[in-house]
Amino acid sequence: MLTALVYASGLPIAASHEHKAEETFEPMRYSGMRGVGAGWLRLRYQIGGALIVTLLPFLLLWGLNPKAFVDLDLVLATWAYGVLAMLLGVALLRSISQYPGVEGSAYTLPAFGISYGVMLIAVIFARLSYSRTLLIVGFVLVLAWFIGIHVIGVRRQVFSIGVVPEGDYLGLLSLSGVRWVIMESVSQDISGLHAITADLRVDLSADWDRRLADYALQGVPVYHTKHLAESMTGMVQLEHLSENSFGTLSPISAFMTVKHIGDWISALIAAIMLAPLLILIAIIIRLDSPGSPIFRQVRIGYRGVPFTVYKFRTMVPGGHAAGTLDAAKTKSEDARVTRVGRFLRRSRIDELPQILNILKGEMSWIGPRPEARVLSEWYESEIPFYRYRHIVRPGLTGWAQVNQGHVAEVSEVTSKLHYDFYYIKNFSPWIDVLIVMRTIRTMLTGFGAR
Structure with a gap:
């Protein structure tokens, strides 16, 4: 599944239905594609640039601490291990990448994660000397390099x-x-x-x-x-659950269990580390407008079970009322949103109290966003198979949010549902990593906030 840690959101050049190709056919594979003329995607540029990238940690170390190079054999051995892992990663990437777009970019992290992992295991079992820090930094830089050339190359190529x-x-x-x-x-x-x-x-x-x-x-x-x-x-x-390409309607239970345990542990750590910040935000909200700084709302969660979600209040008291369909919708430039609330929504900080929902086992960090009960009931009456999105735990952020942003109308929710189905079909660690990276971009840009 999924990006490098980025989402190649469709190639940016408008499509045309021409009947004659004008490019010269040149056999070559990259992300399953042939004949890519852009130099960024050529194998020699990929490997040549990656070789330079593998040297950067060593140059940095030499600049910061020249004495570290006293053990030159250790340094050279670590660089050699990194180069071998990089070449193995390139071979894996070229062999498993099949589709352009989202899937074509999805294999960068798995490919290099596997190659560096295999290399590290081999070095440990062989009891060879190496620098763990240099190897890890080299892995991060190589990964960033291949993500970068994928983004630049794909976006430039038609x-x-x-x-x-x-x-x-x-x-x-x-x-x-x-x-x-x-x-x-x-x-x-x-x-x-x-x-x-x-x-x-x-x-x-x-x-x-x-x-x-x-x-x-x-x-x-x-x-x-x-x-x-x-x-x-x-x-x-x-269109029909009986005519789908999922193979099974239930996601992989093993990953779901591991994901649930990982969510709980990371939520506990986050709650402890972020406690001072959460208290400070609550105080600021209370000073900005009267009322409780925490907003509670009943939403539909895992397996269709209602639960109470917690968020920082971003509207004037009573502005979040969900008793009616119209009140449950958040509109663009909604007058009910407070000054502090607008920043919290744009940065997605208002979602942080849902850490408590994760600790209670009601939510995950990543998954389809839970909807207010009144909205969910409306969507279920209007959209076939809407309930299927409840097959996984809802999340603080999800595939639909990082691609589409906030939506409320049925026509928009149908597209959102298609994104949710894509996430469920490709339920795996790799799409979660991709969503995390795109969520960081969303927090910085405010994409999709209302």
């Missing part, structure tokens, strides 16, 4: 993808950031195309079946249209 005009393919053409090329015949020249996509749910004609098999044998990526759309948009659209 991908050309051939579309087999059979089955349900028209919806794909509306996605921006890719030059969609309609395949007029099985004998069409594909030079200049980075990949081919087809609706693999339908019975394609025999000619196209044979041609797609030929493309795959030639090393040309062939994508399923529905999966490709999910990777590019970060959304999963469900």
Whole structure:
């Protein structure tokens, strides 16, 4: 699943439906794509830049403490281990990356996490000498390097993808950031195309079946249209629960248990460390406007069970009333929001008291945001399968929040639900890491706040 620690939110160039590719076909793989002309994505630039990056910790150490280089063998050995781990990570990344967009960027952390982990285990078991600090710093810098070149390279590159005009393919053409090329015949020249996509749910004609098999044998990526759309948009659209691509309607229980334990431990640590700050914020809220600094509201949580959520109050007393549908909605530039509340909402600091909900086992750090009971009941009556989002614990932040921001109307909530389904389908540590990184950006920019 998921980013590097960033979300390649669709490629930024508008799509067109041209019927002839103009680029020169050059076999090469990066995130499953072929023929990428941007130099940032070329293997020699990736590895060459990474080799320089692996030297940075050593240059920094030499500048800060030249005496550390007395044991030159230890320093050189650590650098060699880092280079080997980096090369292994590149090999893993190129072998497991299959889809552009969200999924194509998702494998950076797992690939290099595995490669450096394997290298560290090998060094420990072989009882070789190494510098733990230099190896860790090198890992962080290499990871940052590959994330950076992915973001720069993908955002600068326009991908050309051939579309087999059979089955349900028209919806794909509306996605921006890719030059969609309609395949007029099985004998069409594909030079200049980075990949081919087809609706693999339908019975394609025999000619196209044979041609797609030929493309795959030639090393040309062939994508399923529905999966490709999910990777590019970060959304999963469900029309019938009986006709879904989840494989199972229940997320992996083992990760859910580990995640729950990790949430509780980290919430306990956060509660202890942030206690002075939380008390200070409560005092400021009380001085800014009368009323309790803590807002309580009944929301629908894990497995559809109602629970009381805790937040810092950001509206005038009574402004959060959730007894009616309209009162439960927060509008843009809502007059009920206080001066302090506006900052708390923009920075998402108002969500911090939900640490208590995590400690009570009602919430997670990451998951679909819980809705007020009146809103949830309304959505359930208007949107098929809305209740399915309760299959995992709600979170302080989630995939929909970092991509879409705050929404309230049914038309917007439907899109939000598709983001939630994507999170549930790809329920894993990697998408959680990606959400954390994008949440930091959200806190700094105030994206989606109301």
